[in-house]
Amino acid sequence: MIIRTALFSLIFASIIFSNAHASEDSDQIKILSRIEKLQTYPCTQCHKGIKINVVDKEVYDKHPGLKFKHLSEVRLCRTCHDPANPNHLVLLNGTSITFDEVPQLCGQCHGKIGFNWTRGLHGKQVGSWNGEKTRWVCTECHNPHAPKYKPMETVLNPPMSDYVIRKVEHK
């Protein structure tokens, strides 16, 4: 099991950090950095190590805005957060990774989606279809503690046109 995850993360890492994978050699895939957008980063401002392992009231008070709705049976912070280095995340085999490499972490459980992400089939890319493109990491769209996609409000609501025939309600 350890060898399997190690092998998987090795393949994963080599796919992300090399240019010659499932796309042209001239394609350069940049990852949009997540670290810059984290509001309470670096975590070592407050934490020397992470001692608490269960999400309870104290955690909610200290981190305003935190909602934990991810695998609610498993409420262990240290599954993902590295207890030795609060600025990093940790994989199941003990490897410490940065917040920008979070697809490796999510891909451990969400394997098919993670694999599709490395091929550009899941998630968002902006830039050029035949050249340099910027790929967004998982946490750009999904809150890692409550990852279910939130409903949105529509834009450009009707009436959109003066010449549109509105749907008639038949009684």
Add this chain to the structure above:
Amino acid sequence: MSNENKFDPISRVAKAINVFVSKPIERRNFFKNTSGILAALSFGGLFKPKTAKAMSFEAFFQQHYRRLTDADKKKILARLEKETKEEYGVDVTIEDTQPLPGVKFGYFLNLLKCNGNRKCVEACQKENNLDPSITYIKVLEMSRSTFDLDHSDQFYSGTVPKPGKFYMPVQCQQCDNAPCVKACPISATWKEKDGIVVIDYNWCIGCRYCMVACPYEARSFNFKKPEPKAINPKQNYLSNRVRPRGVVEKCTFCLQRTRKGLYPACMEACPTGARKFGNMLDPKSEVSTLFKEKKLYILKEELNTIPSFYYYFDE
């Protein structure tokens, strides 16, 4: 007995011109005969009109009987840029980029990811200088149990996704066997080498036969002069330049962006990552992978239009 008054100035001028012109000009038909000469002179350029809008000889006759050289094309684009500046007060650049070799565009849309928020529609309007009443993309809200286009709703609003519904954006499918191209009586619309069906807005006469022919209702007509909210200055002759009143327009896969290697505006705006775009002829692109792996659906397959727009369902 002649009624000529020798001090009448018009008959004097008429007699003077009579000397140079073979047909005798008399006082009665002075204006009838000389106005034709004046008109011909103004076309020829002697009476230069003050604005670019006034018909020049070239604009009037469209010069379609000869193949345009590159210099001719530059002049036409410069004239269009000047007209746009006069009409809308914005400095624009109109280009005429050629299709990239070895490219055929394909667009793939993941229907399980689209939640109907219409950010793609808004981005398309901004990028392509559309009048607010026209949208190239129409997002249909359909009930999950059926794929029935007749009972779809285009005019939903509120918080999406609504329970029990799925959302399908429809835009020009850039068909390989396009009925609109076959319907146009004057060949103002045609399919380019990279797969995009384009319209020459200066050639379109506004008969709307193409709109009748299109089974996806992808084309829109400019019933009034378009007034885009803000003009995107990077324009292309065949796609997003500001169109005159009375022509048909439609999605062109943002060829002003995609022919330079960028993603189309709708794809960049989609917040859920439902849209995928690329070169179908490149075996290593994402769209080639999707084409090989996923179960793909096309709209109105029985009409044999062979669209370049594919839908799939994928978690």
